[in-house]
């Protein structure tokens with residue numbers, strides 16, 4: 282007899298109102314991808330993305346699988362309690378489960394630690410046979426070959442939602458606020474180009490995103506993907522590092538293959554702050570040159586900006602805004618520095634007794650400062666961050682930035698307007 286399985290991609294309730302009002306939202310891939318491993322002869326699958334759908338608490342399930350990130354963890358624990366009370370077994374995996382397995386395993390029946398390409402199929406088989414373990418840990422480094430297709434067909438989707446794919450895993454850099462090295466095996470891997478292209482060719486949406494950590498990390502692989510992508514006439518975005526954008530060949534191929542914009546973690550205009558978090562590969566004196574190259578290739582830049590580094594002062598907000606306007610930065614994703622568990626930044630703040638608390642729900646980088654900043658008060662940091670967002674997405678700033686960028690004016694305007702509305706109503 283088939284077992285009933287529910288897969289939940291939870292939503293971050295604290296930051297949801299902000300995300301929901303933006304225009305450039307992409308679908309989350311983790312649970313549709315894990316659904317691709319499930320044998321439908323053995324399981325009846327229900328897939329829920331909480332961004333779009335309600336959690337079906339009144340239905341009966343044998344197994345409920347949840348992906349848990351740090352700011353969502355409390356919310357996931359409450360969901361688990363409800364399903365357990367109704368007789369289901371709950372399995373948790375994902376970043377927070379891998380970072381803090383002792384905490385997470387108190388709230389679920391089965392925990393999956395690390396990458397799950399080998400452990401998840403094993404767990405599904407064991408559970409079907411009724412002899413599962415309480416912990417599955419990824420020991421070997423999974424190869425990214427013959428991956429199943431994400432089950433987008435099981436998802437209730439907003440027609441405006443764009444597609445998503447992964448072509449690599451990991452990143453060669455070691456920024457000290459980033460969780461990547463703690464949640465994945467420390468080994469950069471690529472997927473076979475033919476598999477990536479096949480997956481993209483099946484997407485209904487013309488727009489999609491590469492949810493890679495660093496799409497340009499292996500340049501030869503990225504070039505091959507982009508050359509084969511070109512005939513599909515899609516429009517896309519990807520996450521990359523600025524240092525890797527200093528390459529005309531790569532940018533030319535990206536533009537020809539339909540790249541609209543790149544998410545680039547600039548993080549700061551302070552060389553000292555960048556060095557302080559081991560992000561010295563971002564050379565502030567090269568920003569103008571590299572961003573000019575992106576614009577010449579008709580690629581917009583959505584820059585990650587973080588406030589709260591030890592070298593930041595109340596003046597950093599103005600300096601950063603001036604820097605963004607002078608360079609014609611098309612959009613920014615602004616965050617408050619967040620000492621995510623097990624990162625070097627967390628260890629430092631803990632050692633220096635600067636953490637205000639460990640209420641993970643507030644470790645979301647958007648709504649709360651969770652530590653004592655070094656160069657200003659927490660209030661100054663929070664107010665400066667909010668003010669920066671408002672000023673950046675104001676009409677005068679948009680005009681100043683567009684004069685320099687001149688890239689995709691209509692799309693650029695719509696994207697900026699979306700962020701502006703999200704900030705106003707958020």
Ligand code: B12
Nearest residue numbers: 293309310311346348350351374375376393396397460645
């Ligand atoms: C794309 C992405 C997003 C996208 C979409 C998320 C998604 N999951 O699709 C968007 C933009 C929405 C997003 C938002 C946020 N993100 Co994000 N995101 C990523 C990114 C770059 C890739 C995730 C991804 O899709 N990978 C591909 C899939 C297939 O792999 P995976 O999710 O890692 O899953 C594998 C394993 O972890 C495991 N697994 C995962 N879950 C489960 C569950 C079960 C039951 C099992 C068995 C296995 C399992 O199996 C998979 C196969 O091996 C990661 C960095 C990274 N590489 O993890 C950051 C990352 C996950 N994000 C992070 C953060 C902080 C956020 C935000 C809080 C940021 C913010 N302030 O807005 C929000 C939270 C949104 C929310 N809904 O809660 C952090 C999480 C850190 C932490 N300690 O939790 C990460 C790790 C970034 C980092 N470098 O630190 N994110």
Ligand code: SF4
Nearest residue numbers: 452454455456459494
């Ligand atoms: S470049 Fe980005 S993904 Fe790579 S370690 Fe730094 S923050 Fe993490």
